[in-house]
Amino acid sequence: MNSDPSAGSADAKSVAVQSIEFVAAGSRDDFDAVIHPDAYNHETRTEPPHTRTRGPASWYATALWLRRAFADLDFEIRHAVADGDLVAVEVTMSGRHVGQFVNYDESGAVDQAFPPTGRSFAVAQSHWVRIRDGQVIEHWADRDDLGMAQQLGWTPPGPAYLARMVWATRRARKTPPD
Template structure:
């Protein structure tokens, strides 16, 4: 491989990795530096409505949404592969469930509410990031949401936790009308 081709791939890999690591610990200015103003995150369909906008605001809003319920949020980078403007990043996402986690339906209404369990999780994810002119322009992900839900006790919940989930969902819907 010639050096002209390897340098852009190295830069693209670095940008893609930072876009993921910033979710755990980056500020708005970090996202502004690497996310294109018209960038599209294809993974916001179950996130709060304010994450479903183009550009750095979406990535920053997603980061804040995930940091609230998950302490010690971390993305361990496993593998990074680039082919032209597309970068694949394999990670293990981990954290501890310490706050209320909400997910949303397409209309923006609360679809699920998961009160804190105090449990830790570690799940595999693959992120696909397209880079344009040195900035992230698109993002897709494949996540082990089922594995995370099982580790956190959200699936096969005890009757007591199921009751807590239902009450939390009711309170969240009242607090966040569509």
């Protein structure tokens, strides 16, 4: 048994950081390695319905959903702090809006669609990750969604972009979720 108490914290931080970095570029196998089969992501309420399940498939589905909308997706790790099985990770998420970004309501229906603007963004986020058996078992986040929306021109939308949003939302409601 390892008697160094910081070793467990280092391992927990490494797993938590990997789980966030993999959203930008990880494979399904990467998610299988760090996400517990019973893991639950508390942040999927506005994501496609198939991201709202437990386990690595849910995390991978979230990653693909974000990657379709944002090129050059990156999570710059600022800090990671562990306290027992809980790890807090401060990041800057950045990317460029190149694909349609669709939000869903709690029932899983399309709520709003944002057509690509080509604009870049960089926003602060804090992720809270609980580790069990060397894998992520729970995740919460505090994100600057308003800052991202402002940088991408989603809010306040100009008249032309508002019209594009209406048409994109109508099209998305006719198309099954990604």
